[in-house]
Amino acid sequence: MDVREFQEKLKKMQELAKEQGGSLRAEQIREEFSGSDLNSSQLVNVLKYLTGQGILIEGIETETEGSDAQEEVRRVPLTQEEEAYLKEYLESLPGEEDFPESGRLFEELRSGSADAVQSLAACYMRAAARLAVEMNTEDIFIGDLIQEANVSLVQALGAAGEILRSEEWLLEQIREGIRKACKEQSQRKFEDDSLVARVEKLESAVRELSEDEEDGESAFSVGELAVILDMDVEEIRDTLRLTGDDK
Incomplete structure (x- = not known):
C-alpha cells in the first residue's frame, strides 16, 4: 500500500469517527485496512495514532496486539532519565505550604491582581507536574510535557477574566493543555515516521x-x-x- 492510499484511509477513518461522535469500532478499522501490507506492529501504531487524535476505539480490548494501544497513548511509565529529571525538578520547587490559602488568591485573581497570577502560578507548578506525569506518553519527554503544563497554567491564569475561578477549573485547563501537546506531538511523530x-x-x-x-x-x-x-x-x-x- 503506497503512502497516498495509506493517508487516504486514515483520513477516511477520521471522517467516519467525526460522523460517529468521535468514536470508531475496532472492526471498522480492520475492515478498512484489510488486504493491506501492514504488519501487526504497524496496525498498533495506527490505533495509537487514532487514539492520539482523541478518537475512542470501541472493542479495542478484544484485540490481542492492540489491547494496550489506547492505554499506552494515555499513560506510560517514566524512564529512569525522566524519573531523575522529575526528582530534581520537584526539589527545585517551593513547598506547597509556602503559599497562602488558594481561595483568597482566586478572589484576588478575579479583581485582576498580577500578584495573584504570579502566586497561583508558583503555587500550582507542582500540581501541573503531577498532571504531566499522570498523562505522560512515550512520544514526548516528561520535561517538555511539564513545560507545556506550565505554559497552560500561566495562560489560563492570564485569561481568567472577572469570573471567580477555582482549583478544579485551573487543573482542567492544565489537563487540556497537556492533551493538546500530546496530540500535536503524536501527529508530528506520525508524520516523521511516515517520512522515514x-x-x-x-x-x-x-x-x-x-x-x-x-x-x-x-x-x-x-x-x-x-x-x-x-x-x-x-x-x-x-x-x-x-x-x-x-x-
Whole structure:
C-alpha cells in the first residue's frame, strides 16, 4: 500500500469517527485496512495514532496486539532519565505550604491582581507536574510535557477574566493543555515516521532496481521510478532531497 492510499484511509477513518461522535469500532478499522501490507506492529501504531487524535476505539480490548494501544497513548511509565529529571525538578520547587490559602488568591485573581497570577502560578507548578506525569506518553519527554503544563497554567491564569475561578477549573485547563501537546506531538511523530517509511521504501526500491547495473547506478529516471513505485514525481524528488541523492 503506497503512502497516498495509506493517508487516504486514515483520513477516511477520521471522517467516519467525526460522523460517529468521535468514536470508531475496532472492526471498522480492520475492515478498512484489510488486504493491506501492514504488519501487526504497524496496525498498533495506527490505533495509537487514532487514539492520539482523541478518537475512542470501541472493542479495542478484544484485540490481542492492540489491547494496550489506547492505554499506552494515555499513560506510560517514566524512564529512569525522566524519573531523575522529575526528582530534581520537584526539589527545585517551593513547598506547597509556602503559599497562602488558594481561595483568597482566586478572589484576588478575579479583581485582576498580577500578584495573584504570579502566586497561583508558583503555587500550582507542582500540581501541573503531577498532571504531566499522570498523562505522560512515550512520544514526548516528561520535561517538555511539564513545560507545556506550565505554559497552560500561566495562560489560563492570564485569561481568567472577572469570573471567580477555582482549583478544579485551573487543573482542567492544565489537563487540556497537556492533551493538546500530546496530540500535536503524536501527529508530528506520525508524520516523521511516515517520512522515514517513504525514504526507506525509495532507497530499497532503488537498490533492487540497480542490482543488475554493472556500475551500480540506476538506469531509471525520476519519472520512471514514479510509475514503478506508484509515487508522485514531487514526492520522489522531496525524498531524494532528504537522502542527498537528488543530483
